[in-house]
Amino acid sequence: MPYISAGNGSRQPMFLVTTGVLLLLSTIAVTLRVWCRFIYTHHVGLDDWFMVAALVVAIGMGIMNGFHVSWGTGRHGSDLDLLTILVPTLKHWYAYQMVYPWSLFFVKASILALYHRIFTQTKFRYTVYVVTGFVTLYTIIVFFVNAFECPKNPRQAWSPTFPDGCNNLPATYFSTASINILTDVMILLMPLRAFWQLNLHPKKRWALMGVFMVGGIAVIASIVRLYALYVYTTTKDVAYDAIFILLLSQIEVNVAIISASAPALRPLFNKAFMGASYNRSNTHGAGYGSSGPAGNAFVRNRGKSSGQIEPFSYKGRETSAKSTNRGRESNKSEESILRDEEFEYFERERDYKRCTLQRDQVLEMIV
Numbered sequence: 001m002p003y004i005s006a007g008n009g010s011r012q013p014m015f016l017v018t019t020g021v022l023l024l025l026s027t028i029a030v031t032l033r034v035w036c037r038f039i040y041t042h043h044v045g046l047d048d049w050f051m052v053a054a055l056v057v058a059i060g061m062g063i064m065n066g067f068h069v070s071w072g073t074g075r076h077g078s079d080l081d082l083l084t085i086l087v088p089t090l091k092h093w094y095a096y097q098m099v100y101p102w103s104l105f106f107v108k109a110s111i112l113a114l115y116h117r118i119f120t121q122t123k124f125r126y127t128v129y130v131v132t133g134f135v136t137l138y139t140i141i142v143f144f145v146n147a148f149e150c151p152k153n154p155r156q157a158w159s160p161t162f163p164d165g166c167n168n169l170p171a172t173y174f175s176t177a178s179i180n181i182l183t184d185v186m187i188l189l190m191p192l193r194a195f196w197q198l199n200l201h202p203k204k205r206w207a208l209m210g211v212f213m214v215g216g217i218a219v220i221a222s223i224v225r226l227y228a229l230y231v232y233t234t235t236k237d238v239a240y241d242a243i244f245i246l247l248l249s250q251i252e253v254n255v256a257i258i259s260a261s262a263p264a265l266r267p268l269f270n271k272a273f274m275g276a277s278y279n280r281s282n283t284h285g286a287g288y289g290s291s292g293p294a295g296n297a298f299v300r301n302r303g304k305s306s307g308q309i310e311p312f313s314y315k316g317r318e319t320s321a322k323s324t325n326r327g328r329e330s331n332k333s334e335e336s337i338l339r340d341e342e343f344e345y346f347e348r349e350r351d352y353k354r355c356t357l358q359r360d361q362v363l364e365m366i367v
Contacts, residue, residue, distance in 0.1 A: 003072040003085065011243050012074040016066065018247060022254035023062045029261040030055045032268060040267035047113035051261060054106035058253050061099045065246045068092035074243035082239075083160075089239075090158035097146040100249055104180065105139040107256045111187055111215075114260075119194055127190060135183050142176050170233040177226045184219045188212070211263050218256035221248050 006013045030051055037044045071089045072080040109132070116128045150156035150166040163169055195209050225248035228241075235241040 003075065003080065004070055005075060005079070008076060008079055010075045011240070012069050015069055015074055015243050015247050019062050019065060019250045022250055023059055026055055026058060026254045026257045029258045029265070033261040033264045036264055036267050045113065045117060047110045047117065048264075050106050050110035050113055051257065054103060054110060054253070054257055057099060057103040057106060058250075058257060061096065061103055061253070062250060064092060064095055064099065065250065068096060068246065069243065072239055073246070075239060077237050077239045080239055085239075086160055087158055090162055093242075094146075094157045096246070096249075097149075098143065100253075101139050101142045101146070101176075103253045104256070105135065107253065107260060108135050108183065108187055111260050115191060119191070121194070124190075124194060131183070131186055131190065135187075138179060138183065145172060145176070170229075173229045173233070174226070177222070177229055181219065181222045181226065184215075184222055188215055188219060214259040214262065215256060217259060218252050221252040221255060224248055225252060 004012055004016075033051065034044060034048055037048055068089065071092065072085045073089060112128055112132045112135070116125060119125065119128075145167075148154055149169065149172065150163075152165055156162060156165045191212060192209060195205060195212075198205060198208075225245065228244040228248050231241050232238065232245055
């Protein structure tokens with residue numbers, strides 16, 4: 001590719017290496033996520049399939065961005081034949097705008113599907129439905145706004161006279177990016193109240209919340225990308241500075257995929273690092289796919305679709321430690337964000353009838 005270079009301060013190598021590493025980590029995270037579902041929980045949920053779709057779109061976007069950069073993006077305009085690269089570069093930019101919203105949509109849909117599965121409280125689910133509807137509508141609108149950014153003649157989007165005859169592109173970029181950041185923050189903060197209501201030890205509550213707050217890194221990338229859009233609309237060296245939009249888009253999408261998949265890898269970490277202790281817990285019915293008193297004491301099957309569970313530990317809700325499930329049934333929940341001393345308690349107390357589940361004990365559940 002004649003326009004790939006590392007000379008004269010080119011940012012292309014940095015972009016290609018960073019994108020390659022991020023896509024590799026995302027692929028590993030999602031592959032292990034699905035593998036854990038098949039091996040440990042024996043159930044692949046809607047949230048998992050959404051994340052697989054997000055990975056496929058992210059890989060496609062990475063390949064597209066690679067071709068985009070091959071036409072000179074990331075190099076100084078003075079080093080390029082602008083008349084030769086202009087039309088191909090604009091075509092790749094147009095295609096990128098079509099794909100980028102969907103990569104974010106599938107990540108957000110995966111997180112919202114996860115919220116819907118692990119929180120069965122009616123009010124919280126109504127919130128999930130509203131946010132899901134908003135994110136879906138927003139994505140569709142952004143897709144068509146980008147597709148018809150030059151409304152009278154869409155082909156004008158890759159014409160040498162671009163952006164003549166097109167919408168107010170800076171206003172479009174900033175408004176859509178701002179709404180995207182708003183939905184990121186909404187989704188990130190949604191479960192915090194539910195977590196805060198859990199009667200956990202403060203350290204464990206903060207640890208649980210911290211696992212979900214890792215997604216804040218993607219929000220930060222979205223905010224920085226907003227600044228990159230500002231630079232793109234004001235710079236005199238568009239070819240050189242536009243690469244930061246592509247780079248931050250890759251960081252935003254892939255970090256979101258990795259952080260949203262990390263909690264689902266807990267069973268793998270248990271297997272790798274907890275060894276005998278984890279196996280002893282399984283012996284007494286506290287592991288994945290277990291039945292019996294100890295295994296069912298932490299979740300309540302409400303007769304809903306597969307994998308839907310509800311915490312026992314919400315304040316103001318009196319619950320019984322008696323299991324509502326009979327017989328041997330595979331636990332399809334994504335248990336164990338935190339490993340709690342309650343497992344060891346049940347190991348010591350073999351007589352289940354003498355054990356009661358205190359409301360201030362750790363919720364052994366969630367992703």
